[in-house]
Amino acid sequence: MPKVKKICKACGKEYEACHTPNPNQVFRWFDIACSRECAAEYLRRVEEARNHQAANDEIKE
Amino acid sequence: MQLVDGDKALDALIISALDVLTLKDIDPFKLGGMFTMFNIADLMITSLETITSFKLDGTPWFILDELHDATIANTQEKEDLTGKGGRKLGTLKRNKAVTISGTNGLVSGGLLEVQTGGEFKSGNVAVSFSETLVVNASNKATTSYKAVGTAGAEIEALYTKTTDGRADKKLEQDSAAAAGKFAYDPATKELTFTTDVTDGTEIIVFYTRNVAGDVLHNNADKFSGKARLIIDAFAEDKCSNVYRVQIEVPKADFSGDFDLAFGENQTVHAFEASALAGAGCGKSGYLWNYTVFGANAEDAA
Numbered sequence: 001m002p003k004v005k006k007i008c009k010a011c012g013k014e015y016e017a018c019h020t021p022n023p024n025q026v027f028r029w030f031d032i033a034c035s036r037e038c039a040a041e042y043l044r045r046v047e048e049a050r051n052h053q054a055a056n057d058e059i060k061e
Numbered sequence: 062m063q064l065v066d067g068d069k070a071l072d073a074l075i076i077s078a079l080d081v082l083t084l085k086d087i088d089p090f091k092l093g094g095m096f097t098m099f100n101i102a103d104l105m106i107t108s109l110e111t112i113t114s115f116k117l118d119g120t121p122w123f124i125l126d127e128l129h130d131a132t133i134a135n136t137q138e139k140e141d142l143t144g145k146g147g148r149k150l151g152t153l154k155r156n157k158a159v160t161i162s163g164t165n166g167l168v169s170g171g172l173l174e175v176q177t178g179g180e181f182k183s184g185n186v187a188v189s190f191s192e193t194l195v196v197n198a199s200n201k202a203t204t205s206y207k208a209v210g211t212a213g214a215e216i217e218a219l220y221t222k223t224t225d226g227r228a229d230k231k232l233e234q235d236s237a238a239a240a241g242k243f244a245y246d247p248a249t250k251e252l253t254f255t256t257d258v259t260d261g262t263e264i265i266v267f268y269t270r271n272v273a274g275d276v277l278h279n280n281a282d283k284f285s286g287k288a289r290l291i292i293d294a295f296a297e298d299k300c301s302n303v304y305r306v307q308i309e310v311p312k313a314d315f316s317g318d319f320d321l322a323f324g325e326n327q328t329v330h331a332f333e334a335s336a337l338a339g340a341g342c343g344k345s346g347y348l349w350n351y352t353v354f355g356a357n358a359e360d361a362a
Contacts, residue, residue, distance in 0.1 A: 009213065009235060022210070023187055025269070031211045045236035046213035050246055057249070 010038035010045075102353060104296035104304060112163065114171060115289040117312065117340075122288055123171020129329060131163035131292060133308065133349065159336035159348040161290065161313055168321065168330045170277070175315045176332065178283035186274045189267070193222070196262045200238070200254040207247050208268035215268060216245050216252070222263040232258070285317035289340070295356065303356040310349045311340030 004019045015034035022028060029039035109131055114122040138156040141149050165172065174180055187209065194202040208215035213236060220228040232254075235242040244253045252266070290310040297303055313334035321328060336348040 007233065009233075025187060025210050027211055032214045042213055042236065049236045049244060050248070053246055054248065 006034075008032075008034040008038050008042075010034075010042040104298055104306065104353070106294050106296050106306065107303075108295040110293040110295060111291075113291040113293070114175065115291075117287055117289060122175070123169055125163070125165045125169055125172065127166035129164040129166055131161070133292075134160040134162070136160075157348065159310070160333060161292075161310055161336060162333040163331070165330040165332070166327070168328060170275070172330055172332055173277055175286045175288055176317055176319050177277065177279040178286050178317070179277045179279055181275045181277045183275050184273070185271050186276045187269050188272055188274070190270050191265060191267045193263055193265050194252070196252075196254060196258050196260060196264060198260045200256060200258060200260075202252045202254075202264060202266075204245075204250045204252065204266060204268065206268075206270040206272075207250055208245065209247070209271050210269055215247055216243075216266060217269065218267040219243060219252070220265050221258060222265055226263075228265060232264075285315045287312055287314050287337070288334075289313070290334070296353070304353050305356050307352045307354075308349055309352070310334070310336050311345055311347055312337040 002019050003016050005014055006017050007013070008015055009032050011034065013034050015030075017030045022031070029036050033039035033042050109128050110126070112125040112128060112131065114124070116122050136156075136158045137154055140153040140155075142151040142153055144150045170181055190206060192205055194204070196202045210217070214234055216234045219232045219234070221230045221232065223229045230241070232241055232243050234245055236244065238244045238253045238255045240255060240257050242255075243258070245251070246253075252264075258264070290313045292308040292310070294306045294308075295303060296306045314337050316333040316335070318333065319331055321330070338346045338348060340347070
């Protein structure tokens with residue numbers, strides 16, 4: 001499989017990852033971050049942002 | 062007197078001939094149908110109706126009912142046996158082969174299965190989707206469908222477009238919108254940008270969505286399969302009597318060579334199969350069976 005250069009969504013570092021199909025959409029940390037730790041940190045930020053957005057939407061309603 | 066004696070002699074001759082030709086000499090299978098002692102089964106095929114396919118275990122598989130054409134090509138090799146001076150004494154015949162080919166006007170799912178060796182599965186399938194959206198005054202755009210994938214990376218790629226429609230800048234998905242970055246919430250399907258993506262900017266988005274559908278995998282490790290085929294056609298004789306012609310191929314080995322051509326002409330589904338002897342666990346040597354019966358024939362006893 002071709003290797004691609006990606007930018008870690010948590011720390012911003014460049015890293016190399018295999019571009020493999022993921023038809024069952026299984027969570028794979030290397031799709032988003034350079035390490036498991038960075039992936040966990042990024043997921044925490046995503047959850048926080050989405051929960052915050054959802055809370056704001058509820059207030060608007 | 063001599064004339065009377067002559068008549069008796071003629072009667073005796075006729076009775077003697079009838080004794081020789083009794084009913085036991087006539088094939089009962091051929092009585093009552095259009096076949097007599099002489100084969101007069103000359104028919105005009107007026108319509109090719111269907112090709113019905115069954116798995117070799119007897120399960121109905123698929124029906125091709127929009128057939129453009131079908132051909133049963135029969136071959137046999139022959140070698141001359143020669144004698145002195147090369148004169149022909151006989152022939153050695155061998156290698157009978159039958160190829161069934163045809164074209165269906167519709168792309169057939171069942172035919173795809175037998176040609177690829179795969180099997181359609183129903184359920185939720187992930188499909189790639191791309192669309193062009195316009196960013197609104199709130200620096201947001203909404204995808205038509207919910208993008209799925211790794212949380213925080215559901216959007217596979219997003220580009221802004223130039224006014225002449227070309228892809229311009231690539232933006233990355235992040236937890237929050239920032240310069241060169243956008244956020245996506247699958248619950249609301251909303252893409253959020255900062256002010257660097259202005260109102261009215263066209264964007265092109267690539268993502269995967271889940272949808273209920275049927276999927277067939279053409280696996281490199283699986284190959285085309287075998288089926289029993291029934292080819293049904295209508296025919297007429299010269300007296301305008303209508304018959305049905307049914308050709309059964311007990312075991313047809315399908316070829317995996319086929320084209321699906323898309324474009325300006327109709328996409329048709331062509332197929333080719335070789336008839337195999339040995340249907341019924343090797344018991345039968347028949348490559349095909351050709352049956353003719355009246356279109357409105359009653360059930361036989």
